[in-house]
Amino acid sequence: MANLVIASNTKAMKKLDKSVKEKEWAFIEKLAKDHTAPGLHIEPIQKAVDPRVRTGRVDLHFRAILFKIDAKLGDDPTFIYMGTWPHDEANKLAERSKLRVNPINGVLEGIIGELDGEEDRKKRTVVPDPRGELNRAVTAQRPSYLGATFSLSDLTDRLGLDVDLAERALAAPDEDTVLDIAANAVGWQGSALLDLATGLHIETIREKHGFTDSPVDDTLDEDEQILKALEQPASKMQFTFVEDNEELRRVIEGGDFAAWRTFLHPEQRKYVEQNFNGAFRLSGGAGTGKTVVAIHRARRMAKADPTTRIVLTTYNKTLAADLKAALKTLDPDLPVAERLGEPGVYVDGIDALGYAVLNQTGDIGAAAEAVLGYRTELSHQRTNSDKVWRDVAQSVNSGLDAKLATPGFLENEYVAVILANKVTTLEQYAKVARPGRGVRLTRPQRIAVWKLVEAYRRQSRMDGSLSFPEILALAAEQLHLRVEAGKGFLVDHVLVDEAQDLHATHWTLLRHLVAEGSNDLFIAEDSHQRIYGQPVVLGRLGIKIVGRSRRLTLNYRTTAQNLHFAVSILSGAEYKDLEQGDESTSEYRSARLGPNPTLIECTDPADELDKVAELIKSWIEKDEIDPATIAVLTRGQNDRSQFVRALGERGVEARALDSSPATNGHVQVLTMHRSKGMEFSRVVLAGIDDAHVPSAATMRSVPEEEQPEALLRERSLLYVAASRARDALVVTWSGRKSALLGNSND
CATH class of the missing domain: 3.30.2310.20 (RelE-like)
Known part of the structure; x- marks a missing residue:
């Protein structure tokens, strides 16, 4: 064989x-x-x-x-x-x-x-072939995008690029031309050109691609050298051993669109295969492949040891279902655990994960007493904590300032401070630290907050309900008691996707789910995409990264033009990562080129509906685009419903996308929040005016001290939405254009 x-x-x-x-x-x-x-x-x-x-x-x-x-x-x-x-x-x-x-x-x-022939090369780039004296003279008179930083010997003798490819790259007058050349280069050479275009140092590029100082072993014959070269990380961008039929x-059958399943960038492959002495954080912008790495890493660990217990989790059940489907697509034979703690890969949303812990670990009375201050049983879940907080704020004479007596502030305080620290008395709350909360509280204010917390918990005891954060905090404590009783940890490895949206009790649960040690927690996140809750600092929650943190920068999803537009939304804002370090967008680049995003100003909402419908009809009829690959993203559910109705009235079959899968043959209409983790061929961002983005209602609902943080989340939401497009991106609005779009023009 x-x-x-x-x-x-x-x-x-x-x-x-x-x-x-x-x-x-x-x-x-x-x-x-x-x-x-x-x-x-x-x-x-x-x-x-x-x-x-x-x-x-x-x-x-x-x-x-x-x-x-x-x-x-x-x-x-x-x-x-x-x-x-x-x-x-x-x-x-x-x-x-x-x-x-x-x-x-x-x-x-x-x-x-x-592929290396002269005629074919001329077809693939607008840059004249630099060979020949005439072309060299033309090239010498043109500005060079890379020439000011790199020489021909840098590209050929230090990186190993083909001479003709290096010459064409150096002859390129601008970044777009370099990107075009890179997009048509094979394997590692295209990737290296993208790095050159963003100004990375030659040695950095060599390190990212796994190049060595002794590339060829002269003691081997040519066939042996070829087989050894197949083991190079950069070789695996073009070649892979196939293990089974x-x-x-x-x-x-998968074709180019599914190539990520087998062919990884050397940098991605390193994070799939490398072992870490403790928790590891992989950050990166939208579309850089963090999820792909997490999926491949889960598979790698499961294949290496069929008895190991792995959890792959993310922010919600919809994204978790996508992870599970991708894992099965990557390897249909991979053992997927049906029960938490069994060998194989267990995949679920993190809230459901907390519920599974409580269902499997027996009586929760002791955990409840430690976390809530009273014994209880697991009954039904409270899905609308906002209403309870609003009711207690109105019915209890706490004396708390009206600007703080809001569901948003009280829920965040309850989760980030009280549940995270297992606070059960006023004395504990009066002394507990509140880092990162933004609003400073005096002692009288803490007393007022505690009156509302007691009323909230009293209501929970009366109706026998628990909120999801309470379930998570109880699950974490139950796992802590399990270990103290000598029963050990429930799983061996945890991989977390979209980790930037997890709050304090999520992290407490994850910390108690797996023992500190080799490959315990693999965390994939992008703080620029945090659209829920308050920021956290992992070190304060018992998760110590200590330098085990890296960043992916190459975007595989969207075009360079769309990426530039999306990143410009973040311009001028300061973001912190999960270790409280500055989060940067520097070095982000795309492997693809495409049209510039289109901005369409409309006279009124009806005109906007007309223009969006006309545009989508053109895509479907003239460009023959599959309707299911087109998405209209709105800020809220009411706008989503309005667009579904309006598109239908104008002859465009559309469906609202909520928790159900996409509908074939229909344009997908969904909220910006729902679009997280998804991608579409063409995207319309609708209603991007100053009333919707940032949401005026959202901004009014938070205290003044927390408004800068709320505005960051609004920026992040628009960034997430703009980065869903693989090819075409269109932005529409009526009235005054959102300030978050900056000075973007058509």
């Missing part, structure tokens, strides 16, 4: 239709089983540049291009599958195809025929 390696990012290969893909799959499956089977017609190419190149018969009209690497001592050979082309084209390309180990960095590179089928 041959070893099989699949190549990705083969720019020269045309898209195959479904019937050819099925034959392609059958060919590779047979190759993996028996490479000597006569029906495969694996044949060398006369006069080939590389003697390892082979072609194989997919059917009468198509042939595959492969490289055959012979093994030593009778072992099975390795075949590297590069793709499938029409019969005559495949033979012609194979003659000029080659496999080589880059002498500068040790990365394996597969080059298909005319099902994985192979998924790679072939």
